[in-house]
Amino acid sequence: MTQNLGTLDRTIRVLIGLALAxxxxxxxxxxxxxxxxxxxxxxxxGWCPLYLPLKLSTKRA
Known part of the structure; x- marks a missing residue:
């Protein structure tokens, strides 16, 4: 499982998760x-399963 979330994407997800919590x-x-x-x-x-079929990645190489 290769990571496909970049730093900004992960930060936004943490903020959304904390807000929901x-x-x-x-x-x-x-x-x-x-x-x-x-x-x-x-x-x-650091991995989003929904990004896999869409072939998306916000992580820099």
């Missing part, structure tokens, strides 16, 4: 909390 905590909505794991997880591993 804080929103989930404030509204006590477990579904938003679970949804927050997707951008946080992809940012953590």
């Amino acid at each position: 804080f929103w989930a905590l404030n509204t006590q909505n477990w579904l938003l909390g679970a949804l927050a794991l997707i951008p946080l997880g992809t940012a953590l591993i």
Whole structure:
């Protein structure tokens, strides 16, 4: 599994994930909390499975 997320992409995903997590905590909505794991997880591993069929990569070579 080759990383396909660049630094800016990963940073944006972390910010979106954290925003969703804080929103989930404030509204006590477990579904938003679970949804927050997707951008946080992809940012953590640096790989997005949706980029694969689209042949996208934001990581510099």
